[in-house]
Amino acid sequence: MADKIAVVTGSNKGIGLELVRQLSRAGVFTFLTSRNERKGLEAQAELAKEGIEAGFLHMDVTNLLSIHAAARHIEEQHGKLDILVNNAGILPDEDAESGGLIIPPDIVRSVFETNTLGPLQVCQVMLPLLRKSHAGRIINISSGMGSLTDMDGGYPAYRISKTALNAVTRILATELAGSGITVNSVCPGWVKTDMGGPSAAITTDQSANGILPLLLSEAPGPTGQFLRDGKPVPW
Numbered sequence: 001m002a003d004k005i006a007v008v009t010g011s012n013k014g015i016g017l018e019l020v021r022q023l024s025r026a027g028v029f030t031f032l033t034s035r036n037e038r039k040g041l042e043a044q045a046e047l048a049k050e051g052i053e054a055g056f057l058h059m060d061v062t063n064l065l066s067i068h069a070a071a072r073h074i075e076e077q078h079g080k081l082d083i084l085v086n087n088a089g090i091l092p093d094e095d096a097e098s099g100g101l102i103i104p105p106d107i108v109r110s111v112f113e114t115n116t117l118g119p120l121q122v123c124q125v126m127l128p129l130l131r132k133s134h135a136g137r138i139i140n141i142s143s144g145m146g147s148l149t150d151m152d153g154g155y156p157a158y159r160i161s162k163t164a165l166n167a168v169t170r171i172l173a174t175e176l177a178g179s180g181i182t183v184n185s186v187c188p189g190w191v192k193t194d195m196g197g198p199s200a201a202i203t204t205d206q207s208a209n210g211i212l213p214l215l216l217s218e219a220p221g222p223t224g225q226f227l228r229d230g231k232p233v234p235w
């Protein structure tokens with residue numbers, strides 16, 4: 001049995017799926033998770049064809065019951081969790097097409113539910129399992145679009161949700177200081193996925209490569225940081 005156990009939220013495609021692939025290849029038993037069971041099982045089967053054995057959990061980060069069910073499964077099967085990647089995220093068309101002056105508040109609320117409250121809830125529920133690891137790692141996949149230093153107009157719901165996610169990172173990192181669990185925000189770069197689009201700068205493989213050392217490092221490493229390719233970026 002693999003020594004380390006990981007969970008990647010929203011990993012039926014995109015950056016999340018590639019993180020599952022790379023973590024598994026590095027010898028970590030990794031749970032691919034998806035809000036859509038069929039899509040998740042198809043992604044798991046795709047990895048199996050490559051010789052990669054990933055676990056599967058049906059989890060919607062906005063559904064507390066599904067997060068608890070996933071945590072119970074991990075507790076029963078493995079008794080601990082070493083790596084949690086809060087990757088699931090949305091960027092609705094309405095957000096891309098309108099600015100902060102006209103964005104319907106309901107869109108802001110729903111993006112916040114997924115991109116900010118989702119990771120917070122997953123952290124809260126998974127924390128007892130992470131405390132059983134000797135080196136727990138929480139990575140919140142944020143975005144340079146959430147940087148206050150580089151804040152621009154457009155995509156208001158997404159930007160607000162990622163800035164607030166960065167606050168979640170800082171708060172949890174402070175509260176978990178000395179526990180052995182590190183908490184960091186990561187900008188994955190501009191990545192060719194359904195969200196990033198075909199003109200994006202890098203592939204999912206390149207993006208995941210830049211994140212993996214932070215996940216696998218045995219040394220305590222940074223905590224409460226905002227990183228891209230392992231290097232700090234402005235909040």
Ligand SMILES: NC(=O)c1ccc[n+]([C@@H]2O[C@H](COP(=O)([O-])OP(=O)(O)OC[C@H]3O[C@@H](n4cnc5c(N)ncnc54)[C@H](OP(=O)(O)O)[C@@H]3O)[C@@H](O)[C@H]2O)c1
Pocket residue numbers: 009010011012013014015016034035036039059060061062086087088089090114118141142143144187188189190191192193194195196197200
């Ligand atoms: N691509 C970029 O250039 C870029 C840049 C900066 C940051 N990011 C961040 O990187 C992360 C991954 O993005 P991506 O580019 O890989 O996007 P993507 O290809 O659209 O994948 C997003 C994943 O999140 C899942 N998801 C959405 N809502 C969910 C929920 N409530 N519960 C569980 N899963 C949910 C999606 O599931 P479905 O398949 O069911 O929709 C999908 O698996 C996101 O947090 C995004 O904000 C991306």
